[in-house]
Amino acid sequence: MSDSRTTDPGKIRFGALSAVVGFLVFVELTSGVIQGFYVPMLTDIARHLGVPDADVNWLEGGQAMVAAIVIPAFAKLGDLVGHRRMLLVSTALTALASAAMPLTDNFWVFLLAWSLQGFYVVWLPLETALIYHRARATGHPAVLTRRAAGLLVASLEVGVIAAALAAGQLVGVWPLPGPLWLPAIAVTACFFVILFGVKESPDLHPGTFDGFGMALVAAALLAFTGGLFLLRLQGVASPVAWVALVLGLALFVPFVLWELRQDDPLVDVRMFASPALGPVFITAGLFGVSVLGAQAPLSTFARTDPSVYGYGLGVSSGLTSILIGAYVLSLVAGALAFPLVTKYVAPRWALIGASVLVGVGYLLFLPRHGSYSEVLVNMIVAGVGSGALVAALPAAAASAAPLGQTGVATGLTNSVKTVGGAIASAVFGIALATHAGGAVEGTAGSYSGYLTVWVVCGATALVAAVILLFVPKTAFSDQTSA
Numbered sequence: 134m135s136d137s138r139t140t141d142p143g144k145i146r147f148g149a150l151s152a153v154v155g156f157l158v159f160v161e162l163t164s165g166v167i168q169g170f171y172v173p174m175l176t177d178i179a180r181h182l183g184v185p186d187a188d189v190n191w192l193e194g195g196q197a198m199v200a201a202i203v204i205p206a207f208a209k210l211g212d213l214v215g216h217r218r219m220l221l222v223s224t225a226l227t228a229l230a231s232a233a234m235p236l237t238d239n240f241w242v243f244l245l246a247w248s249l250q251g252f253y254v255v256w257l258p259l260e261t262a263l264i265y266h267r268a269r270a271t272g273h274p275a276v277l278t279r280r281a282a283g284l285l286v287a288s289l290e291v292g293v294i295a296a297a298l299a300a301g302q303l304v305g306v307w308p309l310p311g312p313l314w315l316p317a318i319a320v321t322a323c324f325f326v327i328l329f330g331v332k333e334s335p336d337l338h339p340g341t342f343d344g345f346g347m348a349l350v351a352a353a354l355l356a357f358t359g360g361l362f363l364l365r366l367q368g369v370a371s372p373v374a375w376v377a378l379v380l381g382l383a384l385f386v387p388f389v390l391w392e393l394r395q396d397d398p399l400v401d402v403r404m405f406a407s408p409a410l411g412p413v414f415i416t417a418g419l420f421g422v423s424v425l426g427a428q429a430p431l432s433t434f435a436r437t438d439p440s441v442y443g444y445g446l447g448v449s450s451g452l453t454s455i456l457i458g459a460y461v462l463s464l465v466a467g468a469l470a471f472p473l474v475t476k477y478v479a480p481r482w483a484l485i486g487a488s489v490l491v492g493v494g495y496l497l498f499l500p501r502h503g504s505y506s507e508v509l510v511n512m513i514v515a516g517v518g519s520g521a522l523v524a525a526l527p528a529a530a531a532s533a534a535p536l537g538q539t540g541v542a543t544g545l546t547n548s549v550k551t552v553g554g555a556i557a558s559a560v561f562g563i564a565l566a567t568h569a570g571g572a573v574e575g576t577a578g579s580y581s582g583y584l585t586v587w588v589v590c591g592a593t594a595l596v597a598a599v600i601l602l603f604v605p606k607t608a609f610s611d612q613t614s615a
Contacts, residue, residue: 150267154281156330157260158288160220163323164253165292167231170316173301174309181309182240194362195248200551201354206347207255208262208544209399212537213340216263217333219540223252223259224327228320235313253320254551258527258543260285265531265539266334275532275609279472279480279525286468286524290461301454338537346399349388354552357381361555365562400545401538409533409608410542416488416597417526417546418553423491423590424519425554426561430586432457433565433578435508444580446505456509463513467520474521480532480609484525485601490518492594498587518594526550529609561586 175189211219230249264281268274303312360377392398404410435453437445474483494515501507527543534542564585565578
């Protein structure tokens with residue numbers, strides 16, 4: 134079906150939006166640099182800081198907790214004072230944090246800088262909202278936002294690949310902290326690209342910032358994500374982890390009650406009951422399980438020696454990097470394919486198809502995980518669907534959001550996805566550490582744990598596909614936007 138009553142979606146062009154989309158592509162390339170550059174050198178960073186490898190887990194936890202707070206605050210401020218303005222603020226803070234990292238060899242100072250670098254997580258939601266607002270004047274905001282989101286996500290993944298490859302080569306010939314300056318330089322350049330190349334969103338929403346609501350949701354998210362992190366780190370026997378989890382969940386109750394009484398809430402929680410937006414947010418949370426929670430288990434499964442444990446591929450780090458590279462390239466393909474597919478089918482069906490691909494890809498691991506080629510095929514199938522969803526979810530939220538809530542809606546897809554990934558990471562960590570009676574134990578994750586990862590990832594994706602069947606037929610299209 135067409136996204137417009139009068140115009141073939143295939144003939145719609147970016148036109149005046151081309152320049153801003155081009156500049157934002159550079160922003161997402163930089164985001165990819167941040168996400169891909171440090172991974173190959175985490176062990177070297179641990180040696181540089183004088184800490185054991187296990188302490189690297191604190192880096193992930195710190196950045197996740199900052200992201201949980203930053204997204205709702207900056208998304209709302211984007212709608213109030215300008216998406217470009219908040220993009221500049223977040224980029225400046227990310228640049229300062231990135232520059233602080235090579236200047237210290239103290240672990241805790243490095244952890245603080247690393248955590249604050251997590252401000253980059255708001256870039257894609259803010260960019261999506263900005264493009265949607267600027268595209269409204271064309272009469273085809275949903276179509277153009279989907280296409281732009283596909284390009285942005287493809288650029289992000291290209292940046293991840295390029296940065297990971299470059300870092301892998303540099304770390305052997307350029308001692309730390311030298312290489313750590315490169316992301317700082319890239320983010321600084323990104324700031325000036327936005328400053329001189331991107332114009333502000335039109336039609337900003339007048340209102341006030343709900344500070345008390347922000348404090349409530351920040352406390353709830355900090356407690357909940359911190360509890361999940363401690364649960365993974367200390368195990369299910371940790372009373373502190375469970376207290377933090379319960380406290381985090383409990384704090385969401387007064388937050389929701391407070392927001393329902395506000396004329397201009399930080400988060401319009403009624404959006405979760407929207408026939409179009411509710412399923413998008415649920416899908417984002419379920420999708421976070423696989424896209425954020427399953428990548429480390431897939432990598433460790435590839436390195437597990439089958440001659441010792443009876444499962445795994447036992448391949449080298451080089452062949453594992455090829456697996457990861459193929460997965461990332463399939464994300465690029467999925468992100469670019471999604472707007473093309475929506476020329477011929479309704480966006481709702483394209484989202485359903487992407488969710489099914491993710492589900493099928495992970496469930497294929499159950500019968501097919503004994504060879505390198507089988508795992509490669511599974512990851513590519515899941516990757517194509519994942520790439521489409523990464524691009525499609527914020528674009529779908531933007532097209533279905535109430536007036537003045539575009540930034541909040543796109544930000545919520547990232548927030549819920551992050552929470553889904555945090556929950557999955559904790560559950561998968563516990564599952565992989567649990568060995569059945571009589572099983573071979575050691576440094577490798579358990580076979581039952583890997584089966585759990587694949588079943589949960591496949592099942593959550595298929596549940597998301599079923600939920601999306603209930604959204605209105607014209608959801609996420611320009612017919613609805615109009």
